[in-house]
Amino acid sequence: GENVEQHPSTLSVQEGDSAVIKCTYSDSASNYFPWYKQELGKGPQLIIDIRSNVGEKKDQRIAVTLNKTAKHFSLHITETQPEDSAVYFCAATLNFNKFYFGSGTKLNVKP
């Protein structure tokens, strides 16, 4: 089955700086890659996603890039704010019926 690895496990940045979280996947057939944000005491919420026919997608301060050849994808957060502090998960799927998750990155944005 698919295996998704995520790095780093923790990330601390100063408010206003950029943050980058990287994931690699093993199954070249995977074709959909969502990112989830989990705030303290809450369930993960979908924040952005990308499909295999697209190389980059942006939504305001967050963007995701996909390199199919290298089988890795990344989440980029610019102009970080304290409310961006959370745990972020990447995931991959090839049929939308079952998702494989990375181990999570705890992002701390220092004011």
Next chain:
Amino acid sequence: DVKVTQSSRYLVKRTGEKVFLECVQDMDHENMFWYRQDPGLGLRLIYFSYDVKMKEKGDIPEGYSVSREKKERFSLILESASTNQTSMYLCASSYQGGNYGYTFGSGTRLTVV
């Protein structure tokens, strides 16, 4: 607003008890999933279901069972709770073959003492 609702936010149970965790979704999703979340281990799939009365084992099914008698409800059962089952449990749902990711519930933090 679409929702996945988990019946309890916090639960404390004794070792050996039979524990039921309930999850209800109002989106008419075919697929439902139970994950447990532990620090450093991410989200691990326990069981999932693609249809009523149907279930499949995930990566860590030992010590758990599930029930799906109605489309909207998916229950996780700990047959005899043990301290190593202390964890955050997350329920999720999705459309079968759909074009979107999961919708998650808020989680149940279970402590077994």
